[in-house]
Amino acid sequence: MVTSRQTSLDRSPDTPDRRRVRRLLLDLLLLVVIVIVGAVGAFGAGIWAMPTNGTVIGDGGRGSGAASGLAATPSGSPTDGPSASASALPDAHVTPPLAWSPMAVTTAMSKATPWKAWKPTTPGTVTAFALPAPWVGGTAHSITASVYLPGGYATSNRAYPVIYEVPFSFRSWDRYIGTKALLDAQMMSGAIPASVVVFVYPANSPYHDTECATSADGRLQLDTFFSSTLVQAIDARYRTIPTAAARSVIGFSQGGFCAAMLALRHPDVFATALSISGYYQAGIVSSQTPWAWRVFGGNPAVESAYSPLRLVGQLTAAQRAAMLLVLEANPEQPFYGPQYEAMIAAAHRAGVSVLTEPMAMRHSWVAVKAAMPQMLGALAAHEAGLGVFG
DSSP: OHHHHHHHTTTTTOOOOHHHHHHHHHHHHHHHHHHHHHHHHHHTEEEEETTTTTTEEOTTTTTTTTTOOOOOOTOSSSSSSOGGGGGGGGHHHOOOOOOOOOOOOHHHHHOOGGGGOOSSSSEEEEEEEEEEEEBSSSSOEEEEEEEOOTTTTTGGOOOOOEEEEEESOHHHHHHHHHHHHHHHHHHHTTTSOOOOOOEOOOOOOOSSSSSSOOOTSSSHHHIIIIIIIIHHHHHHHHOOOOOOGGGGEEEEEEEHHHHHHHHHOOOOTOOOEEEEEEESSSSOOOOTTTTTTGGGOOOOOHHHHHOHHGGGGGOOHHHHHHHHHEEETTTTTTTHHHHHHHHHHHHHHHHHHEEEEEOOSSSHHHHHHHHHHHHHHHHHHHHTTTTTTT
């Protein structure tokens, strides 16, 4: 009976309705195959395209168990920078840096590398100078700026873009990630343009946890110092390209907050912010930031004036067009992950270009070292897109 019934069905007339159903099933099957092939290719490349918001979000270890909840030294610590011990800990879920999201200017200029015509052939040098301390009280009366000058600076007449690192010292950056060697390699290979890089550590101020801000009580004037005093001093002492398009600010942990905050408060000074595992709500109280509120005096109005999550929505149309935020974090790590996701969402709502690098690495110098080459590459492409190199 079964055989007879199958034969009967096989011999049923090939009607137009049956042909349409058959074509529909074949189309669906082809679509499934295309989706599977595309997904496999994207997985292999480490990216998932999300055209609805223009961002490419890397898998970065999501769901891999990479988030460890490892706490950096609280940002109120008097030590220079986050816990150094984090860089020595093994990470079982290390993934390479992931692809960046498309952004109109950066994508268009991603292959434009005019700086290769004058790339350095020798390593850079590091010098330093002191400025009066921008605070009242504390135990120091001056603040030191360490300045990396690219190879060939002394014998050229070229002007250079400037990268400002805040608020930790060159000593920490070089000790934990080999910053000078990294900059030398990137510039001498032509991966990024020869640039002046400035490191400033506001040690022994009235507030150990400065947040790079002007304090509510007026004793600390770091916001003004970083955005005006320091920039003017660098432009006066060195051959720089004195425009916002040629200035960027970068930082890790508390420095990630500082980088985003300074660029968004002063878009006429800095056109790019590179934030590595930062946070974006001024005065936020957590196990990572137990003293971050003190410089703001616990005043909601002052905190609002320094919160990148709010500042990003206050840019003018012209400022939005020139601004780029480059963000890195482990999306699954407590505190830093939610802050990272919130900043991405706020930038999208405001129409500000944001490039993201989600990584499985935890909040540590290891992640900083892994993230730097692509972040600096994104900066270079953005500067090229803004016409910094002519």
